[in-house]
Amino acid sequence: MIIGIDHIEIIVRDVKEYVEFYQKLGFKLLKWTEHHGGSAELQLPGDDQPIFEIHQLLYEENPGINHISFKVRDIDATHKELKDAGIAFQKDVHASPTTGRKNALLRDPDGWRLQLSDEKRGEGQVIQR
Numbered sequence: 001m002i003i004g005i006d007h008i009e010i011i012v013r014d015v016k017e018y019v020e021f022y023q024k025l026g027f028k029l030l031k032w033t034e035h036h037g038g039s040a041e042l043q044l045p046g047d048d049q050p051i052f053e054i055h056q057l058l059y060e061e062n063p064g065i066n067h068i069s070f071k072v073r074d075i076d077a078t079h080k081e082l083k084d085a086g087i088a089f090q091k092d093v094h095a096s097p098t099t100g101r102k103n104a105l106l107r108d109p110d111g112w113r114l115q116l117s118d119e120k121r122g123e124g125q126v127i128q129r
Contacts, residue, residue, distance in 0.1 A: 001078055006071035006117040007041075007051040011061050015040055018054045027052065035098040067113035075102045075118040082106075082116075 012018045019029060019040045027042040030051065037056040043049050057063055072078040079093050091105040093116075102118040 001074075001081075002070040002072055002116070003119065004048060004071045005050040006069040006115075006119070007053050008068050009053040009055060009066040011055050011057050011063050011066045013057050013063060015054050015056050022052060022054070033098065035096075067115050069103070069115035069117045071119050072116050073119055075104060075116055078116060079104050 010018070015038055019042065022042045023029060027044055030041040030043055032038075032040050035053075035055070037058050039053055039055040042052045042054065055066065075093055079089070083089065087106060089104055089106045091103075093102055093104045095102050099121075101121060104116040106114050106116070108114055
């Protein structure tokens, strides 16, 4: 079962510039990582706020929202439930090598990228900047 928005991934040309901008808006910097060519995770104060993952633009992408990830309690059960309901997945449940989290990838009817993410956040790679 989907229980909320886990994160929104935004692709940008200058990660540091975006981090500084969102910090001025009140977002807290959670961590820097090497995920996706270099990224940062930011979150507004308060309970259950979604995380903004700010990622470096790579050659095959356009700046903007890359995907929205939905938080789930039991990713394996939710994945099965959605497949049984006729939802097609681009990539079934798998562990991300950089974040240590279990995810599953899908697209909506117009082709926008969506993701399921296990609510348990792994330690993954943390880079100090």
